Amino acid sequence: MPRLTIDDLRKIKEKHKADFTLREGGYRAKVTVHMGTCGIAAGARNVMTALMDEITKSNVNDVIVTTSGCAGLCAREPLATVEIMNKPPVKYCDLNDEKIREIFKEHVLGGNPVEKYALVVGSETTY
Amino acid sequence: MEKFRANLMLCAGTGCVASGTMKVKKALQEELRKRDLDEEIKIVLTGCNGYCAEGPVMAVYPDEVFYQKLTVEDIPKLVEEHFLKGRPYQKLMFKEPEKKTAIPMMKDIPFFKHQVLRVLRNKGLIDPEKIEEYIARDGYQAAAKALTQMTVEEIIKVVKDSGLRGRGGAGFPTGLKWEFASKVKSDVKFMLCNGDEGDPGAFMDRSVMEADPHSVIEGMIIGAKAIGAHHGYIYVRAEYPLAVKRLQIAIDQATEAGLLGKNILDTGFDFELEIYQGAGAFVCGEETALMRSIEGKRGMPRPRPPFPAHKGLWDKPSVLNNVETLAQIAPIIINGSEWYRSLGTEKSTGTKVFALTGAVNNVGLVEVPMGIPLRTIIYDIGGGIRKGRKYKSVQLGGPSGGCIPESLLDTPVTYEDIVATGAIVGSGGMVVMDDNTCMVGTAKFFLEFTADESCGKCTPCRVGTKILLDILTDITEGRGKEGDIETLQDLGRDIITTSLCGLGQTAPNPVLTTIKYFREEYESHIKDKWCKAGVCRNLVTFWIDEKLCKGCGACLRACPSKAIVGEKKKPHKIIQELCVHCRTCYETCKFKSIRILPAGYESGPSELVEVTATEGETTKGEA
Ligand SMILES: Cc1cc2nc3c(=O)[nH]c(=O)nc-3n(C[C@H](O)[C@H](O)[C@H](O)COP(=O)(O)O)c2cc1C
Ligand code: FES
Numbered sequence: 208m209p210r211l212t213i214d215d216l217r218k219i220k221e222k223h224k225a226d227f228t229l230r231e232g233g234y235r236a237k238v239t240v241h242m243g244t245c246g247i248a249a250g251a252r253n254v255m256t257a258l259m260d261e262i263t264k265s266n267v268n269d270v271i272v273t274t275s276g277c278a279g280l281c282a283r284e285p286l287a288t289v290e291i292m293n294k295p296p297v298k299y300c301d302l303n304d305e306k307i308r309e310i311f312k313e314h315v316l317g318g319n320p321v322e323k324y325a326l327v328v329g330s331e332t333t334y
Numbered sequence: 335m336e337k338f339r340a341n342l343m344l345c346a347g348t349g350c351v352a353s354g355t356m357k358v359k360k361a362l363q364e365e366l367r368k369r370d371l372d373e374e375i376k377i378v379l380t381g382c383n384g385y386c387a388e389g390p391v392m393a394v395y396p397d398e399v400f401y402q403k404l405t406v407e408d409i410p411k412l413v414e415e416h417f418l419k420g421r422p423y424q425k426l427m428f429k430e431p432e433k434k435t436a437i438p439m440m441k442d443i444p445f446f447k448h449q450v451l452r453v454l455r456n457k458g459l460i461d462p463e464k465i466e467e468y469i470a471r472d473g474y475q476a477a478a479k480a481l482t483q484m485t486v487e488e489i490i491k492v493v494k495d496s497g498l499r500g501r502g503g504a505g506f507p508t509g510l511k512w513e514f515a516s517k518v519k520s521d522v523k524f525m526l527c528n529g530d531e532g533d534p535g536a537f538m539d540r541s542v543m544e545a546d547p548h549s550v551i552e553g554m555i556i557g558a559k560a561i562g563a564h565h566g567y568i569y570v571r572a573e574y575p576l577a578v579k580r581l582q583i584a585i586d587q588a589t590e591a592g593l594l595g596k597n598i599l600d601t602g603f604d605f606e607l608e609i610y611q612g613a614g615a616f617v618c619g620e621e622t623a624l625m626r627s628i629e630g631k632r633g634m635p636r637p638r639p640p641f642p643a644h645k646g647l648w649d650k651p652s653v654l655n656n657v658e659t660l661a662q663i664a665p666i667i668i669n670g671s672e673w674y675r676s677l678g679t680e681k682s683t684g685t686k687v688f689a690l691t692g693a694v695n696n697v698g699l700v701e702v703p704m705g706i707p708l709r710t711i712i713y714d715i716g717g718g719i720r721k722g723r724k725y726k727s728v729q730l731g732g733p734s735g736g737c738i739p740e741s742l743l744d745t746p747v748t749y750e751d752i753v754a755t756g757a758i759v760g761s762g763g764m765v766v767m768d769d770n771t772c773m774v775g776t777a778k779f780f781l782e783f784t785a786d787e788s789c790g791k792c793t794p795c796r797v798g799t800k801i802l803l804d805i806l807t808d809i810t811e812g813r814g815k816e817g818d819i820e821t822l823q824d825l826g827r828d829i830i831t832t833s834l835c836g837l838g839q840t841a842p843n844p845v846l847t848t849i850k851y852f853r854e855e856y857e858s859h860i861k862d863k864w865c866k867a868g869v870c871r872n873l874v875t876f877w878i879d880e881k882l883c884k885g886c887g888a889c890l891r892a893c894p895s896k897a898i899v900g901e902k903k904k905p906h907k908i909i910q911e912l913c914v915h916c917r918t919c920y921e922t923c924k925f926k927s928i929r930i931l932p933a934g935y936e937s938g939p940s941e942l943v944e945v946t947a948t949e950g951e952t953t954k955g956e957a
Contacts, residue, residue: 210592213478223470230395242419263337271396272339274420
């Protein structure tokens with residue numbers, strides 16, 4: 208590591224922000240991919256991979272991704288729930304690689320739910 | 335840069351490594367790779383979480399799920415359930431001792447819930463071997479502020495105003511200590527850190543050095559500027575190899591980053607730091623002895639004054655601070671003295687870390703605001719007394735401290751209030767004892783330690799502690815006599831007033847406090863030859879109460895010397911000639927039918943009733 212200046216301290220902090228958003232909380236948005244056996248069979252893995260890819264590319268630090276079990280609607284898997292802080296969560300269904308990328312850009316980054324893929328708005332939060 | 339959706343903070347402190355962290359880590363890595371999750375989920379090795387008894391432990395973020403007692407066999411299922419399917423794995427989650435339900439979230443676990451983390455702010459949250467992670471948690475911001483925006487006077491003022499007192503035992507105001515050294519004129523001065531941690535059972539400082547070594551270094555940089563030192567040593571006992579390793583890595587990284595060494599952060603300030611490994615003698619934790627030890631001489635204390643602020647290491651002005659004291663400095667510089675004072679009491683401000691051990695359900699490291707009652711620490715954080723037994727006493731301050739009885743459990747933990755009981759806050763060792771403990775034996779245990787560790791330079795300590803120990807040994811082995819208690823008290827007071835250093839000046843405390851609060855126990859040892867806790871082998875007769883014995887045979891099978899006889903479903907009997915007083919039957923019996931009676935007891939059941947009745951009374955009287 209080269210010698211640091213005071214400004215470097217700030218830059219290092221910024222660079223590690225994503226990890227510490229995970230550890231300390233304080234995120235702006237949370238995406239839950241439902242990965243029950245049914246979800247995985249229907250392709251939830253690909254949805255997750257695409258989502259992680261988008262997050263990496265867009266370089267945002269305040270979005271976290273978690274998984275949860277079956278959402279109880281196996282026929283419409285893969286499912287994902289997007290929660291923007293202080294807004295009702297939105298559940299999306301029948302997802303695939305392209306759809307999740309679109310949702311990420313429009314909803315997570317842009318703040319506008321993608322109605323054409325949405326299943327319900329304001330259902331129970333999933334933790 | 336790669337992004338992760340989860341961080342697994344796996345504890346790699348001394349305790350957890352000993353219970354298998356490294357194997358668990360390997361299994362986790364393999365399993366994550368197998369399931370293609372290794373690019374989404376990151377494993378971070380942290381320092382001690384203070385929950386070593388349940389190790390290896392791991393916290394999962396962002397879910398905030400806390401796992402304990404991980405084993406290699408559990409890993410495949412854990413990964414599948416939690417990291418693939420998102421269902422926290424119940425089997426490995428924290429459970430409250432009495433209840434069986436799993437508590438997933440760290441913030442709901444009582445052990446963590448009541449704590450306020452300042453010293454331990456990075457505990458389990460960073461990888462201590464990566465300086466970037468410390469910096470990401472505002473690390474070295476305080477050093478930068480102190481070096482560029484603050485004068486020496488301003489640094490000293492904020493530390494003084496914060497009310498911070500030395501956490502190494504004596505509780506001397508840190509700001510004042512810095513001010514004394516700062517005012518002495520000298521071209522060479524030293525900033526020193528005390529990581530000797532000699533109290534048996536204490537591991538606060540080890541945890542800080544292992545889990546957050548940079549926080550100590552940062553405190554030292556700020557102290558060095560305050561007193562005008564350009565050289566420093568961290569004195570660590572060689573029995574703490576992991577702490578030494580992590581500190582050395584931290585020093586190397588900080589030096590490479592220009593945070594130690596010449597011209598720190600381009601401010602023109604120089605501070606070089608080295609580790610000195612001590613051989614682990616208790617007396618070397620005493621400041622003057624510690625300095626002699628660094629000089630390469632035999633670690634023995636010398637009279638003060640001159641105080642180290644004037645003549646310390648190599649006779650140069652020096653400041654020695656405890657690990658935990660130094661870890662408190664950076665947040666004070668950043669947040670100010672008012673913030674620091676917002677916790678604690680007027681004279682005992684901020685937080686203190688305690689190593690809670692002994693007969694409580696949750697043992698581990700706890701950081702609490704000063705002024706919190708002992709009861710809260712023992713019952714809420716500690717989860718009460720193990721196996722539903724009764725509380726008897728808590729030992730505070732290690733070999734220099736004392737034992738506090740139930741009647742004083744509401745004492746707030748402040749320097750003043752604890753001293754008023756006869757104990758001391760000390761460095762923070764807190765050993766809880768239940769009614770299976772003999773208080774005379776407890777005093778003897780600590781005296782064995784101090785008599786052994788006394789350096790021998792001054793007579794009151796060298797000879798005095800030996801005589802105290804001899805009397806205690808006599809009492810516990812049945813040779814106690816009238817007048818022993820008074821001799822212990824007189825001699826104890828003499829040792830306190832005439833010893834050279836803090837070792838002798840505090841060594842009698844465990845004896846004096848146990849006499850003060852448990853005098854009756856000393857008396858029954860001496861007069862009745864009866865150790866009511868059934869610990870001192872020469873002072874007890876184990877006897878089966880026929881009325882309670884169900885003849886289940888458990889004690890008969892457990893007895894190592896085959897001293898118990900009896901037919902199934904009929905009251906059993908102990909053959910006294912064969913009994914070795916090992917307590918095994920007492921611990922084994924589910925029906926509480928084993929009585930602890932005075933030595934030499936041989937009468938029949940009618941008298942048994944009488945003796946047990948008085949026993950019941952006295953136990954009540956003690957509590
Ligand atoms: C016998 C003896 C042992 C001591 N052991 C330690 C120790 O292990 N760690 C420590 O920090 N202070 C220990 N001290 C206290 C130190 O002498 C000194 O007061 C302290 O390190 C100063 O730091 P502080 O002001 O930050 O507490 C010991 C004192 C005595 C008399
Ligand atoms: S070593 Fe892991 S909790 Fe202490």
